Amino acid sequence: MPGEKLLNADAVIRAELVRAARALGVTENVEPVIERPRDPAHGDWATNLAMTLARPLKKKPADIAKELIAAMNLADAGVAEATIAGPGFINFRIASGSLASSLTKILDERESFGRSNAGKGEPVNVEFVSANPTGPLHVGHGRQAALGDAISRLLTHAGWTVTREFYYNDGGGQINNLALSVQAHLRAIAGEPLAIPEGGYHGEYIGEIAARYRTEHAADTRGGNLDDVRTFAVKALRAEQDLDLQAFGVQFDVYFLESSLYTDGKVDETVAALGKAGHTFEQDGALWLRTTDYGDDKDRVMRKSDGTFTYFLPDVAYHVTKWQRGFHRAIDVQGADHHSTVTRVRAGLQALEIGIPVGYPEYVLHQMVTVMKGGEEMKISKRAGSYVTVRDLIDEVGRDAVRYFFLMRKGDSQLVFDVDLARSQSEENPVYYIQMAHARLSGIFRVGEIDAGTITADGVRWECLGEPEERELIKLLLDWPKLVQGAADALEPHRVANYLLETARLVHTWYHKHHVLGEPDDIMHARLVLAKSARIVIANALAVLGISAPERM
RNA sequence: GCGCCAGUAGCUCAGUUGGAUAGAGCGGGAGCCUUCUAAGCUCCAGGUCGGGGGUUCGAUUCCCUCCUGGCGCGCCA
Numbered sequence: 084m085p086g087e088k089l090l091n092a093d094a095v096i097r098a099e100l101v102r103a104a105r106a107l108g109v110t111e112n113v114e115p116v117i118e119r120p121r122d123p124a125h126g127d128w129a130t131n132l133a134m135t136l137a138r139p140l141k142k143k144p145a146d147i148a149k150e151l152i153a154a155m156n157l158a159d160a161g162v163a164e165a166t167i168a169g170p171g172f173i174n175f176r177i178a179s180g181s182l183a184s185s186l187t188k189i190l191d192e193r194e195s196f197g198r199s200n201a202g203k204g205e206p207v208n209v210e211f212v213s214a215n216p217t218g219p220l221h222v223g224h225g226r227q228a229a230l231g232d233a234i235s236r237l238l239t240h241a242g243w244t245v246t247r248e249f250y251y252n253d254g255g256g257q258i259n260n261l262a263l264s265v266q267a268h269l270r271a272i273a274g275e276p277l278a279i280p281e282g283g284y285h286g287e288y289i290g291e292i293a294a295r296y297r298t299e300h301a302a303d304t305r306g307g308n309l310d311d312v313r314t315f316a317v318k319a320l321r322a323e324q325d326l327d328l329q330a331f332g333v334q335f336d337v338y339f340l341e342s343s344l345y346t347d348g349k350v351d352e353t354v355a356a357l358g359k360a361g362h363t364f365e366q367d368g369a370l371w372l373r374t375t376d377y378g379d380d381k382d383r384v385m386r387k388s389d390g391t392f393t394y395f396l397p398d399v400a401y402h403v404t405k406w407q408r409g410f411h412r413a414i415d416v417q418g419a420d421h422h423s424t425v426t427r428v429r430a431g432l433q434a435l436e437i438g439i440p441v442g443y444p445e446y447v448l449h450q451m452v453t454v455m456k457g458g459e460e461m462k463i464s465k466r467a468g469s470y471v472t473v474r475d476l477i478d479e480v481g482r483d484a485v486r487y488f489f490l491m492r493k494g495d496s497q498l499v500f501d502v503d504l505a506r507s508q509s510e511e512n513p514v515y516y517i518q519m520a521h522a523r524l525s526g527i528f529r530v531g532e533i534d535a536g537t538i539t540a541d542g543v544r545w546e547c548l549g550e551p552e553e554r555e556l557i558k559l560l561l562d563w564p565k566l567v568q569g570a571a572d573a574l575e576p577h578r579v580a581n582y583l584l585e586t587a588r589l590v591h592t593w594y595h596k597h598h599v600l601g602e603p604d605d606i607m608h609a610r611l612v613l614a615k616s617a618r619i620v621i622a623n624a625l626a627v628l629g630i631s632a633p634e635r636m
Numbered sequence: 637g638c639g640c641c642a643g644u645a646g647c648u649c650a651g652u653u654g655g656a657u658a659g660a661g662c663g664g665g666a667g668c669c670u671u672c673u674a675a676g677c678u679c680c681a682g683g684u685c686g687g688g689g690g691u692u693c694g695a696u697u698c699c700c701u702c703c704u705g706g707c708g709c710g711c712c713a
Binding site: 084118119121122125129131134144168169170171172182215223229256257367371380381384385386387388389390393395405413419420425426448449479491493494495497499501504512513515516518519520522523524527529530531535562565566573577578580581584590592594595598599600601614 | 638647650656657670693707710
């Protein structure tokens with residue numbers, strides 16, 4: 084099938100180049116880099132092979148290029164023209180008709196276009212958000228939710244079987260502070276002065292929980308039963324966080340409770356196993372793990388002198404369960420403020436000596452988010468008190484825009500979320516720009532009263548798609564499978580966001596310059612095929628980011 | 637002091653794993669609606685890619701060093 088072959092035009096060209104290099108007498112490994120030139124005037128594909136061979140062959144790059152071209156079977160590689168340019172690049176141009184015929188693949192595969200089986204259906208666990216149930220989700224959790232969900236979608240696209248997991252730290256001292264804070268509010272309602280304890284929580288929601296506790300526990304209006312207060316508060320806040328996630332459109336497959344590690348004996352098992360493996364020691368009344376054996380800069384306490392555990396030990400026990408549950412690949416999405424746990428958790432897993440690989444789990448760390456509004460940093464939320472919540476943002480700018488803004492930057496960059504820009508979006512927001520491209524393409528079919536399902540590649544005169552804007556758009560659409568694969572490999576959804584922006588731009592340019600409806604039949608048919616293809620790719624890419632693809636706006 | 641991340645246009649950030657004349661959005665300036673959505677398009681201005689060395693045909697990209705900012709360096713999570 085010609086479409087198949089041309090979609091892999093780079094691979095075909097590469098093979099021809101290798102063959103040609105052999106013909107020139109090159110004996111060592113030949114690995115030509117084939118890439119799309121930045122400037123379309125430089126052709127559709129380009130290679131640097133002549134330059135890399137300059138040294139071993141002791142010839143000028145330009146001469147080598149000439150010989151390579153002569154030795155290649157260009158027609159077999161689908162190349163219409165090969166030219167030498169710059170310091171020794173070889174530029175290949177593919178005939179418009181051949182290029183366009185590759186769109187057949189997009190029409191055939193539709194929502195599957197871009198999917199692959201690279202992951203072979205193997206299980207991967209993606210853990211993200213994992214907020215303590217001590218308050219509403221803040222902007223950092225929002226970035227993490229957007230990232231984790233998009234990474235999960237990317238991996239699904241790449242053929243992995245993904246489990247989204249949320250880990251609740253419901254066992255530590257923070258939860259106790261929460262209970263005490265609610266208790267303080269209960270006593271305030273009963274007439275005492277409000278006294279939030281040291282390290283307690285101050286948001287308005289604490290008072291709301293206290294009020295609800297009071298109505299449901301009429302016999303304990305002062306919160307004397309701290310266990311009841313704790314259970315009630317955690318339950319209430321988990322429900323609250325679920326609503327936040329629901330508003331954001333993020334769903335989890337597994338909610339894993341830290342407390343279950345204690346009740347199931349996993350914590351004790353892990354301590355015993357680490358001791359048995361010989362990597363622990365006692366000092367100052369505490370039990371330590373010799374993490375310095377595994378690259379940490381100091382040893383870490385597992386069990387405090389008061390007999391309770393640090394967060395680190397359950398963390399290790401938790402990741403053991405991931406391994407034991409069959410996840411031989413696990414990805415943790417976390418804020419960079421937790422990066423010190425990376426070495427520690429991995430060290431703990433190594434110290435168990437149960438065959439867990441050194442790089443397990445993989446970490447995707449993201450930098451901090453600051454929210455700007457009216458030219459000033461926005462810190463105060465009505466709900467949470469000292470920080471801005473995910474819900475605040477969604478209420479301000481909408482779910483799609485929040486997702487896009489969190490995903491448009493790579494995680495390594497600190498992110499400034501400009502609420503004004505995101506909201507003045509009816510004008511200039513990139514997410515609307517992209518969605519508009521999809522809506523416009525949909526509009527062609529709607530206005531023309533054409534059922535897109537009836538548009539096929541049968542009988543298309545591909546050479547009709549020869550306008551420069553069309554060639555550029557087609558090439559970009561055909562790049563989607565590689566782009567999504569690269570983004571999945573690197574766990575970098577922002578590549579998809581950038582790709583979408585670029586694709587939308589080419590769509591708008593093409594749409595503005597060339598008409599579809601009312602053109603001669605063969606041109607209209609060809610352009611309908613292109614419009615349908617572009618709509619499919621944009622919808623697929625938006626789906627990877629969890630953003631809607633509206634048919635009209 | 638040590639570790640991680642960053643430093644690219646006035647602002648916010650990309651840069652396809654080392655390629656050709658470094659890009660986008662916003663902001664600034666000038667134009668474009670009798671035709672499928674002007675929520676759009678076209679053009680202009682704007683750069684010591686933090687500084688300095690090195691590696692090579694070629695560096696924003698890799699190495700070294702210094703400067704600046706963020707985060708972390710707990711028997712908190």
